[in-house]
Amino acid sequence: GQQLNQSPQSMFIQEGEDVSMNCTSSSIFNTWLWYKQEPGEGPVLLIALYKAGELTSNGRLTAQFGITRKDSFLNISASIPSDVGIYFCAGQNTGNTGKLIFGQGTTLQVKP
Amino acid sequence: DTGVSQNPRHKITKRGQNVTFRCDPISEHNRLYWYRQTLGQGPEFLTYFQNEAQLEKSRLLSDRFSAERPKGSFSTLEIQRTEQGDSAMYLCASSHRLGSQETQYFGPGTRLLVL
Numbered sequence: 001g002q003q004l005n006q007s008p009q010s011m012f013i014q015e016g017e018d019v020s021m022n023c024t025s026s027s028i029f030n031t032w033l034w035y036k037q038e039p040g041e042g043p044v045l046l047i048a049l050y051k052a053g054e055l056t057s058n059g060r061l062t063a064q065f066g067i068t069r070k071d072s073f074l075n076i077s078a079s080i081p082s083d084v085g086i087y088f089c090a091g092q093n094t095g096n097t098g099k100l101i102f103g104q105g106t107t108l109q110v111k112p
Numbered sequence: 113d114t115g116v117s118q119n120p121r122h123k124i125t126k127r128g129q130n131v132t133f134r135c136d137p138i139s140e141h142n143r144l145y146w147y148r149q150t151l152g153q154g155p156e157f158l159t160y161f162q163n164e165a166q167l168e169k170s171r172l173l174s175d176r177f178s179a180e181r182p183k184g185s186f187s188t189l190e191i192q193r194t195e196q197g198d199s200a201m202y203l204c205a206s207s208h209r210l211g212s213q214e215t216q217y218f219g220p221g222t223r224l225l226v227l
Contacts, residue, residue, distance in 0.1 A: 006154075030212065042116075042203050042218035043155070050213050088154050094212050097168045099145065100205075102154025 006103025014111050019076040021106040023089030028069040031092040038085045079110050116219035124225045132190045133222045137206030144187050149201040194226045
């Protein structure tokens, strides 16, 4: 099925470092969302972006909706061990059904 | 807890058996989605309900799969004659649209293993 291109695929960083991941698509979306998933659980919403160019923060997380509407990035500042998990981007076109198209995920590991 | 709930959380079955999963959405949400997630991949859309109406089905949803949302509240996903390739995490999400904004909240998922 259709998926977004998310990179990097995995990251192994030291506690306290900043992290950046991004997502690109060949199609435009009118909403971008970022989720975090831990083993055996469902995705948990981190940030929702509804407008091209929008920059939104949630604590140490910051995400931006690209101007072209074909990309988005997520930054995590001053990483901590509980940031470990898989981060997914998802694009949505609310003019249709609203179904989400997901990236392949970025696996983040944080070394204390 | 007012989040999305799914039951069972885990299901192990033998090939050829039928299984049914249940999803209870957030109470005021009129939209409900089913997704399937295999190891190392992001979730993939299966089907979507607005209230009790099933409005879209993915090509991933073979004729062995059926979903219902009889009263516009909880939903069930049934897989008949399960195959090993059906082994996956089945996720339910619910949402309520305000204008052009819609945010989906996911349940914990049902992990299916077909032996």
